[in-house]
Amino acid sequence: NAGVTQTPKFRVLKTGQSMTLLCAQDMNHEYMYWYRQDPGMGLRLIHYSVGEGTTAKGEVPDGYNVSRLKKQNFLLGLESAAPSQTSVYFCASRVGGTNEKLFFGSGTQLSVL
Amino acid sequence: DQQVKQNSPSLSVQEGRISILNCDYTNSMFDYFLWYKKYPAEGPTFLISISSIKDKNEDGRFTVFLNKSAKHLSLHIVPSQPGDSAVYFCAASHTGTASKLTFGTGTRLQVTL
Numbered sequence: 435n436a437g438v439t440q441t442p443k444f445r446v447l448k449t450g451q452s453m454t455l456l457c458a459q460d461m462n463h464e465y466m467y468w469y470r471q472d473p474g475m476g477l478r479l480i481h482y483s484v485g486e487g488t489t490a491k492g493e494v495p496d497g498y499n500v501s502r503l504k505k506q507n508f509l510l511g512l513e514s515a516a517p518s519q520t521s522v523y524f525c526a527s528r529v530g531g532t533n534e535k536l537f538f539g540s541g542t543q544l545s546v547l
Numbered sequence: 548d549q550q551v552k553q554n555s556p557s558l559s560v561q562e563g564r565i566s567i568l569n570c571d572y573t574n575s576m577f578d579y580f581l582w583y584k585k586y587p588a589e590g591p592t593f594l595i596s597i598s599s600i601k602d603k604n605e606d607g608r609f610t611v612f613l614n615k616s617a618k619h620l621s622l623h624i625v626p627s628q629p630g631d632s633a634v635y636f637c638a639a640s641h642t643g644t645a646s647k648l649t650f651g652t653g654t655r656l657q658v659t660l
Binding site for chain 1: 551553579581583588589590591592593596598636638640642643646647648649650651652653
């Protein structure tokens with residue numbers, strides 16, 4: 435049982451390049467989230483999804499797009515990467531209902547030069 | 548606007564002693580609080596939670612206390628062990644928001660021998 439798996443683990447991009455981060459969960463969770471972690475900022479919510487085919491904006495959505503075509507996958511896209519998007523990205527998922535804990539992946543370290 | 552604050556970036560405690568990590572929040576709508584633990588190069592893992600209808604929750608060596616009037620919660624670890632050395636994040640959410648967690652900036656705990 436892998437839990438939440440993020441691909442890739444590391445990536446270096448040049449300004450203006452695009453990429454997609456993949457998150458896959460095998461726990462049949464309804465809700466999925468993308469966070470970014472920056473020094474001194476804690477984790478901030480980028481986008482989230484409450485079910486297959488749905489997405490919503492979080493606290494810091496600008497410059498990112500997401501898709502949830504399959505229940506088990508949540509993709510985070512950067513269309514034109516900027517140095518300000520250098521960060522560690524974490525995906526998380528949870529079951530439906532209220533006040534349920536989130537399960538996190540191990541993160542993607544992204545550097546934009 | 549930091550709605551969840553962890554004012555101590557770091558804490559050092561001797562093995563066997565009590566570790567007390569503090570967290571303050573400003574949003575009175577928050578009604579569910581969690582603590583996550585994070586080791587380097589790993590995703591955050593759930594540690595313990597508390598609902599706003601309670602003022603204390605225990606799980607083994609970990610106890611979380613909630614003071615709603617002061618908008619303050621704390622995590623007590625007794626006794627502290629070297630394996631507890633990690634970054635601890637406080638997080639909060641309110642019912643009806645898809646458990647969108649708002650995180651604090653984290654406290655790095657070091658347990659020394």
